[in-house]
Amino acid sequence: MTRSRRKIRRCLPRSRYSYREYSPQGRFLEVFEVVQFEHLPCTSDTGLEGTCLHEIDCTNQGGTGMGSCADGFGTCCIVYVEVSNVEGPLIFSMQTITEEARLYSIKITQLTAWDQLAAPTGCLQYFKEDQGHLESFNYRDRSEIGILRSSSYMNNFNYAMCIERAPNSCSVTYTNVGEMQIVNYDTDGLPVIPPQQAGVEIFNCPTDYLLIAAVRLCGERLNDGSVLQDFSLDAPVTDDSAGPIVIRFRSDGIYTGRGFKLHYQQNSCAK
Numbered sequence: 001m002t003r004s005r006r007k008i009r010r011c012l013p014r015s016r017y018s019y020r021e022y023s024p025q026g027r028f029l030e031v032f033e034v035v036q037f038e039h040l041p042c043t044s045d046t047g048l049e050g051t052c053l054h055e056i057d058c059t060n061q062g063g064t065g066m067g068s069c070a071d072g073f074g075t076c077c078i079v080y081v082e083v084s085n086v087e088g089p090l091i092f093s094m095q096t097i098t099e100e101a102r103l104y105s106i107k108i109t110q111l112t113a114w115d116q117l118a119a120p121t122g123c124l125q126y127f128k129e130d131q132g133h134l135e136s137f138n139y140r141d142r143s144e145i146g147i148l149r150s151s152s153y154m155n156n157f158n159y160a161m162c163i164e165r166a167p168n169s170c171s172v173t174y175t176n177v178g179e180m181q182i183v184n185y186d187t188d189g190l191p192v193i194p195p196q197q198a199g200v201e202i203f204n205c206p207t208d209y210l211l212i213a214a215v216r217l218c219g220e221r222l223n224d225g226s227v228l229q230d231f232s233l234d235a236p237v238t239d240d241s242a243g244p245i246v247i248r249f250r251s252d253g254i255y256t257g258r259g260f261k262l263h264y265q266q267n268s269c270a271k
């Protein structure tokens, strides 16, 4: 009998599964491989977030399987809201300007500063993998709980995305993997830079921009000019700054674009 691998939905607390059958000679055969996995947050193929559980646990807890877990490569947007030591209840309110009915699916987890999942102070988003994706809010053009929608970041953003530095990591390289659009307009209402171009620094990106390695980046391409001077093309952007890894995003109170989806890769100091 050959060993077979049992399908695992990897998502949070550590679980251990094994299944054994006994041969006619009385010796057991390991039919299913013993697998241990962390019950970590995960994102379904359709964008819904959940907790990675074995399919049996998922069913026992009244959950619905949404596909296998994301191998730590997910695009989780766990938004961290710091509430200090205030006493509850904590009230979460939603504001909308449309008369259309809305449906929300929101998972809330309370964390202490000592929790493994807790983010450093000031980080609205926190990514703990050595590689992954950074995505602006409302970037996706569809979701399981809604219909097709117009993707756009929002006005008056000013937040930080933080990445936990991996052991022996000395730099991070960012690449554009989506339809980037971070817009800037002058006082006459005209685009500061032409379409399908990368913008760099304050003259190109006065209001809406990503801040990576202290450089403002905007436009419809990701390119800081360090490795490629053709700003009609994307080019990798590498931050070799020491200390915490922080990417900031800002927008002003008027004009918005699609946003961004970047891949980040932490690089070994040996490189």
Ligand SMILES: [Ca+2]
Residues within 6 Å of the ligand: 183, 184, 207, 208, 251, 252, 253, 254, 255, 256
């Ligand atoms: Ca703007």
